Amino acid sequence: MKRLALPALLALPALLALIAACGGRYQAPPPVASIALPDGSQLKPYDPAQPGKARPQGLEQAAGRVYVTLSNQRDTDTFPVNAGPGFLATFVASTGAITLIDLGGSDGRQCQNPGFVRASADGRLYAPCSGNFSGADTARAIVEVDPLANIVTRRAAIPGGRVPNGVAVTANKIWTGDAFTTTVFSIDKTSFTADPAAPIPVDCAKSAFSYVADVMAIRGGLYALCGSDISGELYRLDPDSGAVLAHATVGPNPTELAGLDDGRIAVVNAGDNTLSLVTSSAGGLTAQKVLTFSSETAALQDVRAFGHILFTVASGNNTAQRIDLDAQGGPKVIGEANFGPGSGPYNILPLDDLQAIVSNRGTNTIAAATWVSVK
């Protein structure tokens, strides 16, 4: 009897402990409001049986509206494929109403896989279409869009072997980088054809790979960002000739840059999870790492500025950050938002120094940031 009682004595606390172990003690995460982007047949798939997903990326404001590029890609067990033409989607945040702009032209193949979209000083929109990354397809282009009419107005084909990445609109030219090499090249703004001049090298130290992460026009200047597995280099170029004027080393694998109103340039470095500020002067460019993000923040994707407030996104942990550059002791994260598991925020657009929206490449949505702020 005594022996049999022992297991019974053990079993009772075991059952109690089992019950205790199964209990939840943390609050459920709050819901995230978002606007779903068009999908499937709405995106004119080449094969109706194999439609794509929006896969939104670049965000820009023009003509009082917000525009976002849609890659329109279909996942496979290998590399995503272009399921249909590239699109720009414009929407009214208050109503969620979305208008689609087909960038693919008459055959639907004049522009595939648009990533960036930037507005020129005169209000036009420009988007580089990267095609299928073979460097040989005809869907590689720079397209110009009139945001007032929401139509494609011009298209510039990309020379063979090059894959456009990033776009900068200067007074006379449209510059883009090459995703395969560390060079930049230009499109004549008047003729809207690629310049015959040889591409301009903008290298950075590497051990395995390097590429041009972005090119951007900032306060009349032209900047190109070279990213590699171990380093990164920000270049200032002549906006007409592309001649290298200065360069500075930033962090490893930089992904984006943003111009500040005081002339400084912010760069997010995905490799080491840092933020660099680059100061431009007559003597050249000087870079300084001013912020290291937390260990949980992963895969920094984008940076934008509104005054001295920076906005960043990190797709690895589905977050966006709001950073005060003038905070006591140096730049500091003062707010953070989370867009939910699998959202994969890719780009961010500040509407003012508090409000910002992001494009969620994972969930194919647009969402407004709800900041959790430092108390």
Added chain:
Amino acid sequence: MPPLRALWRYLLPFALLLGEVARAQGPGETIEVQGERPRGSPQAPATAGTAIETAQFGGEVRSVAEMLLAAPGVSVHALGGPGQAATLSLRGASADQSLVLLDGIPLQGPGGGAVDLSTLPATLLERMVVSRGVLGAQFGAGALGGALELLPRTGRESWSGGAEVSAGSFGTARLALDAAMPVGNGNAVVALQGDRTDGNFEYARQLTPEIPGSPRYGFTRENADATRGSGLFRLSQELGSDLGLDLLLQGSAGLRGLPGPSSSPTPRSRELDQSGVGGMRLRGAAGDVGWSVRASGRLDRVELRGLRAFGDCDDGAPDCPRDDQRSSNLRAEGELAFPLGEANAFHALLTAGSDRIHGNGTGPHGRDVFSASIRDDLALPAGFSFHPGLRFDSVGEDAGLSPGLTAEWKPAAKHPLTLRAGWGLSFRAPTFSELYLERGGIAANPDLRPEHAWSVDAGAEWRTALLTLSATAFWSSYRELILYQLFPPARVKPFNVGEARIAGLELQAIVPLPARFLASVSYSFLDAVNRRDGHKLAYRPPHRLFARLARQGDRLEGYGEVSFTSALPRNAFDTAFVGSQVLVNAGIGVRAAGPLWIDLEAKNLLDNRTYEDLFQYPLPGLSIAVIARARF
């Protein structure tokens, strides 16, 4: 689409000793905690090693990975909770650089490299021996961090057997049966193990980690269930006075969810795996000469369902094909051991065979393997012994020599002090996956060259009936390391771009205490540095401490243990870290009736639900299990 940006998030597309008496053991630094057992690894005398008796974990629900944590120099990379993939790292080497052998038969993962420890049934094993160092001369090409030898249950001269059943948190349950019996002029053993878990534990995350003090929210792990069945059959027959035959068959099959990292879960992805290992050995002796010949083979199949390059999909949908990967190998080997004079014992080994792989991701490929090795166990006066070895390995188009030398000094046969040292140089041929796998965001590189490494270590051991202490320091150098790098436009591809230096310290103490208690502590220090830029290598914990106090008695047993892993680098630039972790486990059991024991075990007693593995895979909080077992 801009290339490369934050691709990594998608491409991630990975968790004791108990005994009553510490016995004398030698040669070598191999420490055994319980029982009068044979040496650690006969293949690698005088190497740094640890032997783990699985019987010491009776009354505990242990996986192979969990038992290995008792050994210094070992870390386990586990992708989440029970039943999920776990790989072995020895002395900071990668899983591909650590050999795993079942009764001497080399195991490989489906891609020809790292072995998933979760597919190895713990109750079918009797013993595990961890040997550390660059041990190509002893174990063959690929043992750059060392080798794990899995020794399955052995037969007995009389009928014996056991049964174990357990049930616990998260729908986790196990049933294990084994029987050993005399058969003909020998014996046989049959063992079966079945495991299942729902894996639906709760975990907690800060959604806004940049904000100090921001709240943690609770999530329930989904699609982390796992079911596995495994079996072992072993037969040993004496065919004559000096002739014997051994047969080993082992198989395992499992189905599990692939839940993905917490930041990007994949609720629809599944994995089906099947594996089988078979070996037959004829052994004999002619005078002082011992010999054996063996043929062995291995088959592995892994099928991925509902998994795509960037997330999951509906299995069975036209755009969601299953990914079927199969690999196999065949080996034939002959071994000769003979004395040469009174001081020398030579061992010679010849192995030949082939490796094959076939799958959607790799296509069909094969390569022949050949090796020849010789080792001398040289006993010298004054307690010195030397063990020089040389091995030639040819793996497909890659070939190389692996020399090694270990030495030991013991002042007298029963003296408690033993000093040892070792040196080894070897290489690792690229795996089939590294050479040919094109899947998701992974690109193949058929132009890869072998990795090379060498290491030196030295240690001391003090062994008495009351205390066993050991300490080993090592230094190793790696070059031509194969590392996956981001590869434009949006993939990763392996390149021979790494150079590393890994140094460390391994300490272990075992203290038998009164009342049949045993205390053991192991500590590992690692300093793993990328020689190209001076940064620390990612995912290597600088400090790991394991402490355990256990009692095994006739009527009452129990244990308590603490496992501490320090914060470790998450990236290659010393700017992001996985936080430190402390796990406290405990168990207590009583012999309820006859041979029947009832045990209660609690893991992660502190119920910390915030831990995660290297790739953002959440780890379970407190779990409770009830175990009933009996041995006859």
